[in-house]
Amino acid sequence: MSDTEHPSTNTAIQKAIAILETIANDTRALSLPDIAEQLSLPRQTIYRVIKQLEDIGLVIRDPSRERYCIGQRLNHLALASISNSYQNKKSHAILQHLVDEVGETCNVGMLDGHEVIYIDRVECDWPLRVQLKAGSRVPVYCTAIGKLLLANLEADERKHVLSVSELKRFTDNTITSPEELEENLEEIRLLGYSINNQEDSIGLIAMAVPVHDTHGRIVAGLAVHAPEARLSIPAARRVLPKFYEAAAKIGTVLFS
Numbered sequence: 001m002s003d004t005e006h007p008s009t010n011t012a013i014q015k016a017i018a019i020l021e022t023i024a025n026d027t028r029a030l031s032l033p034d035i036a037e038q039l040s041l042p043r044q045t046i047y048r049v050i051k052q053l054e055d056i057g058l059v060i061r062d063p064s065r066e067r068y069c070i071g072q073r074l075n076h077l078a079l080a081s082i083s084n085s086y087q088n089k090k091s092h093a094i095l096q097h098l099v100d101e102v103g104e105t106c107n108v109g110m111l112d113g114h115e116v117i118y119i120d121r122v123e124c125d126w127p128l129r130v131q132l133k134a135g136s137r138v139p140v141y142c143t144a145i146g147k148l149l150l151a152n153l154e155a156d157e158r159k160h161v162l163s164v165s166e167l168k169r170f171t172d173n174t175i176t177s178p179e180e181l182e183e184n185l186e187e188i189r190l191l192g193y194s195i196n197n198q199e200d201s202i203g204l205i206a207m208a209v210p211v212h213d214t215h216g217r218i219v220a221g222l223a224v225h226a227p228e229a230r231l232s233i234p235a236a237r238r239v240l241p242k243f244y245e246a247a248a249k250i251g252t253v254l255f256s
Contacts (some may be wrong), residue, residue, distance in 0.1 A: 015041070015049050020074065023059060025215065028154070069157075075112055088120060088180035090253045095122045095222075098246045101145045102239055104226040108147040108211065108250060110219065111153075112137070114165040116146045119220070135214060139200065141165055144208035145221030148194040150187040152210065152218045152234050158185070174205045193240060194221075195233055203227055207236040213255035220254070222247040 022038050023030055032050070036043045050068060053059045057073035090201045091108065099106050099122045107121035115137040140146035140161060150158055167176040175181045195208035208223035222243055224236060 016053060019049055023068055024070050029062055029069040031067050040235060052224040068148050072113060091250045092120055094246055094249050095120055099124055101242055102224060104224050104231055106224050109221050111149045114140055116143055117142055140169055142199040143208035144194045144196040144223045147188055148208045148210060148221045170200045171198055171202050205233055209247050211247045211251045213251060222250060
């Protein structure tokens, strides 16, 4: 099929958007032949457009495998879009209702490079709490949402994220051994949720569950944070059903 015969890729901008959508909608890094086959476009056309997208940081290339995935600049655009969208107001209402039910601070976060960025957060009414806001960033390897998202990355992508992450010790519970961290991530994959047992702050625990998009991919995490004296880990586990329910609603609102 020629360029002009493809109704959604007959201009340069349409080709660029189609390529970005193709890469973003696949869980794997894609090669030029993969993209060309999916879009029914010549490889030379794909190469020309994708080189321009790479030059401006919207896609990145793995030179060892000649495959492409979304770049940091596209991640930043996506996060900004979600944070400022009308849907975020609906998501915030769901989050507020969850906080009213459990009585502790809850937030939604996404992976951005080797950090987690909070795209929404509702603080509890307790005077003793960690006060952060949407847009705050936290380490990926010692937080509940971070570990949850790490655990569900492809092995090579997880390796890349950890390669640029300094496994700094914050408390005696911080996991700084790559081997021990991988064991913990495997456990998280099996359980379907993650626990942060005072790994970034003494006396504070957290629990996170996945938020899925319409393709069933884990794209964000929903977490509760609280002092252990108020919310023990067993008590957090007892409210897991409420978190899975809220996460499903948030996924539908933000990522449908």
